[in-house]
Amino acid sequence: MLPSSPAEPPRLAAPVNPGACSAEAASFERRLLAILDTLPDALFELDLDGRYLDYHSPRADLLAVPPETLLGKTVHEVMPAIPADACMAALQEANTLGFSTGRLIELRLPAGHRWFELSISRKSNGAGRSVSFIVLARNVTQRVASEHKLQRLTDLYAALSQCNQAILRCTSAAELFPIICADAVNYGGMKMAWIGTLNAATGLIVPVASSGEGTAYLQDILITPHANQPSGQGPVGTAFREARPVWFQDFLHDPRAQAWRARASEFGWASVAGLPLTCHGAMYGVLSVYSGTVNAFDDSAQALLLEIAQDISFALARFADERERNRVQMALQDSEERYRRVFHTSPDSVNINRLSDGLYIDVNEGFERLSGWTADEVIGKTSQEINIWRCPADRHRLKRALNRDGHCYNMEVEFCRKDGTVATALMSAALVRFDNVDCILSMTRDMSDIRLAQERINQLAHFDQLTGLPNRSQLQERFEFVRQLAQRNGESLALMFLDLDHFKNVNDTLGHTIGDRLLVQVSQRLAGVLSAGDTLSRMGGDEFILLLPSATEESASQMALKVLSVMAEPFIIDDHELVSTLSIGIALYPHDGDDFETLSKNADIAMYRIKRSSHNNFCFFTPEMQSHSARRLQLSNALYFGLTRGEFLLHYQPQISLQDGHMVGVEALIRWQHPEFGAVAPSEFIPIAEDSGQILAIGEWVLRTAVTQMKAWLDAGMKPMVMSVNLSTVQFRHPDLLALVMQTLQMAGLPAQYLELELTEAMAMDNPTAAIALMNQLHEQGVRLSIDDFGTGYSSLSYLKKFKVSKLKIDQSFVRDIGDDKDDRAIVTAVINLASSLGMQTIAEGVETPGQLAFLRLQGCDEAQGYYFSKPLPVDQLEAFAKTMTAVP
Incomplete structure (x- = not known):
């Protein structure tokens, strides 16, 4: 269907209007041919048998058959069987439906392999004449190549995901390597993959795992890491010797691959990559992958394959660390018996950790009582693995003291127990050496009871005893901290003065006990609407102050509405159903004052304006801010109607x-x-x-x-x-x-x-x-x-x-x-x-x-x-x- 072009390619004959004059017909034909010349695609006319009747093609590089051998012949006579069959199927479809689009055929042209997309329309030639078909062949080689490239990358991403899952599951190279090779084939789109390591006895790189079609290629294969031998010039030997990835994009024609060309030709290997595998920076082996496509490893594919190799190298390092950890643990345990009885008689927590990584070598019963972790659960793990340090800064302070002085005495630290609770303790530690391994010997005494007593004293000094809210002194400290932040960042903050309406009636009629319980429930409701960083304080009696950092007039209005809303539900105390509302005054820093006393005084003044007018409402200290909040309240009320x-x-x-x-x-x-x-x-x-x-x-x-x-x-x-x-x-x-x-x-x-x-x-x-x-x-x-x-x-x-x-x-x-x-x-x-x-x-x-x-x-x-x-x-x-x-x- 795509013949070669002569010096002047034939053109489809332009239809002539029988009723027009010859000059008009010639002009029409010239215009039609000019239009056809602008088309980048090849155009043909075929009959139902696939026989060429006429054609037009301005692109000589898209034609594969001389034009003199084209006309009168069928597509099977000028094209290979597979594309010819596809063309005939498209003709049959166009004959049935009137058109056919989207079919792809591949042809080998002088310029290389090309892909074409066929569009065919049925042409009626008048009564008594056989139908013919107009065929448009569009060169879509670049699009198909992009789709193939995308599929290769998708496969490699899937292989990377599967390899990472295998790395997480496996505990040794012998377990991991076969899975990696299988994943490269099953998910990565490779024809074959294998991993080779250096045999110390023979000096050769030998396969230790492989997968895919053509693994017979590896039988008796000779690969050396030496550059002066032909068997060391391939991708595997070069990658091992130079510790870098090696890409053979055309394996069959690369002179460096001459030693394996016969084997590669038998199995159809077109591209080969050798990827070095390391363990703690030292060469361990090579992952080799084989593709049936020339130039299969573009930049994106190389990046993904390198990531797979790096992940495998990371796993090899982890396996080596685990083996070394077990070795050190066994060696140290053998030398501990002479002090074990003394070690376990201490009532305090005693533990020994390796200095380099905090690995637990041994712990006593005092450690088990303090931490909740048993010896079997922690020995062989690091303190970071069991997450025992509540504050990483404590661990860093201990390490600095040991590095500086070799010891540390009575350092207050916090530990996380196994059940999630926090233990406050005093720790003393010193550097010791067991079996040529630097360790830390730690003795820790539980100070939680003392800390609880200190916290109780602090509670009495800074918090209201009835509600548990911060008292005035604590609020002033928090205000000063928040004010400095607001001044530094150029922000505002809000101070809200809240007062219960008609609270005196509760005390007078039901007694102070009911009044105190009402205050507790009110404080709980108010605390429930706070955001992170907000502070609610009880000033005494029925007065509360709410401190809102980084607050604007809008956000303060929203908080006031939330407070009023949460107070709308009745409070149930014993058999009493009490309705309690709030009057709220709001002052903003720095507009209404730049210190606690001024702001609290102005917020109190605004609160009393509400007390005198309506109750169960709020207002700002300044009329301008109050008008803004008033509109919001008006709109909220108007929405109901x-x-x-x-x-x-x-x-x-x-x-x-x-x-x-x-x-x-x-x-x-x-x-x-x-x-x-x-x-x-x-x-x-x-x-x-x-x-x-x-x-x-x-x-x-x-x-x-x-x-x-x-x-x-x-x-x-x-x-x-x-x-x-x-x-x-x-x-x-x-x-x-x-x-x-x-x-x-x-x-x-x-x-x-x-x-x-x-x-x-x-x-x-x-x-x-x-x-x-x-x-x-x-x-x-x-x-x-x-x-x-x-x-x-x-x-x-x-x-x-x-x-x-x-x-x-x-x-x-x-x-x-x-x-x-x-x-x-x-x-x-x-x-x-x-x-x-x-x-x-x-x-x-x-x-x-x-x-x-x-x-x-x-x-x-x-x-x-x-x-x-x-x-x-x-x-x-x-x-x-x-x-x-x-x-x-």
Whole structure:
């Protein structure tokens, strides 16, 4: 099908319009031939028997048969059997279906092996005439080579993984080497692999393990490490002698491989690599791998094979260390009997460790009592292996003292017992030498009881005895530390003064015992809302102070709302159900003061303003900050009435297919039009709704409204598409989400295939096991799922492949700058390729320019949405958009 080209290759005859004049026909023919000359591919016309009728090819290097021998002959007469059969199969398919695409054939041309992809169309030649076929042969050699290279790398990655697993399991080279050879063949795509070591008696490198086809090649093979002998010039001898990797990319034609050329030709070895294996830097042996492909070891393959060899060398060093450890242990144990009785009579913990690595040589019964570890569990292991040092700095202090003075007396340290508890102890240690091995002899006395007493004294001095919270002196110390950090980093901090409303009534009516128990429960509730670094202190009576490092007015407002919310539930004390609220004043550093006294005074003033006005509320010391928190509180209250008063509505943003430019879906986006505040942005009211728990009712309304609208559009004859609805974190965690979704679809009468639920990457990874279970259930019901804002969070690929997700949504932060930010382009390309490899689609949001659209389409992105196509639209405008739109260019 691919003949060679003469000086002027024949061309397919251009069809002539019988009704046109000869000049017009000639002009038409010239134009058609000019078009054909621009094609980079070979073009043929064949009949159903595979006989060449005509051809056109501007590329002489793609032809293998002289043209004078081509016309009138069949493909089996001009090509080898295998590609000829493939061509005939494609002709039969084109005869049946009208076309055939995608079949590959391989031909040996003067320039080397080439791969071609065939595209065939059936040509009707008019009544009474036999059909013929137009065949286009495209040179895809580079693409096929890339695919083969990728497969080789994939195989080598699999071999590396299997080898590392074997290294973890095995305890000796004799156990490891056969597995390594088998993995190189079974997973790495090698034809044969073997490992050779130097035989001290013969001076030859002999196989000790092998695997694969053609291991008979190794029978009686002679390989020496000496350079002055031909048998030492190959990859194995050179790698052993020079301690470096050696690559023979064309083994059969490499003059250095002459000694083995006959054997290699018999088994078809085309490329061979010799990889040195070392043990603690000394040569141990060579791993040799054989491929049937010339130039099989490119840079990437070499890097992976070197990593395998390095991992094997690491394992050999580990095996040697283990043998040496056992030898030293046995030698030391033989010399210990003379002091064993004295050693074990000490009531304190006594242990002997090797100086070089902390290996336990022996321990007494006092050690077992102190640590909880038995002698059998620790002897032969290091202190790091059993993780006995709670603070690595203690271990380093001990080593420095021993290196400096040879001894260390009464050093206070902390040990981790076997059960996880911490023991405080005094340690004395000295350097000793047993059987020519430097060791550390340690004596340790348990000081936990003394430490507990000290901690109790510290508790009395710095903590409130009723609630266990820090007292005023401890709070002042923490404040000064936090203030210095805030001053150094240019940050603010918040001091909140909290006072129970009407607490005096509890003491007066129920007594101080009930009042104290109420204070304890209040402190427990308040402590439950603290974040890491926050400090809650009791000043006395019913007054508390909350110190919030790195806090802004916004985060302080959020904390105040949490405190008020957690106090809303009644307190149950015996038979009494008590409702207790708080008044909260807030002062910010440095705006409201730069020392503890000033800030606490100003926070107290703000708290009393609430006491005098409303109770169960909070305010800032400055009116400006108070107005900001007041809006948040107003919006939170207004949200309760937004649904019932019909203040919410949905807008819909079109989602466009980048394959044909048509609308394939819409995303439902909520809007809030408040009669007093006007249009409130979702970014402002959604977080408030989530914090207050109102997001469940709002989310249910959004889902019901969107599903009902999609059903109405379908009933009105609109082209079928997908309705995309965002889920909040609170909705996704709700146990009744599946039932709500299915009930909503059933009530609207909408098939599940038209609904797509969007969840963020962070939501899916918060509890991946539960997320997978829920997504599986939704997927089984036919509901589509997509990951929104993909790339802005953290996804473990091991979980991502398990998610029943049909689409990844590329965040607009990456799309915005793809025109001039190479990092964003790389991220977007990686996401598209990742989705494609996992069988998922991709949709890009925030597309606003033709350049962005062109890049996304070039990379294979499936869908897009953004202002380039349309902003989010109300129902009537979306319907008009759908009726008037054509394919987007």
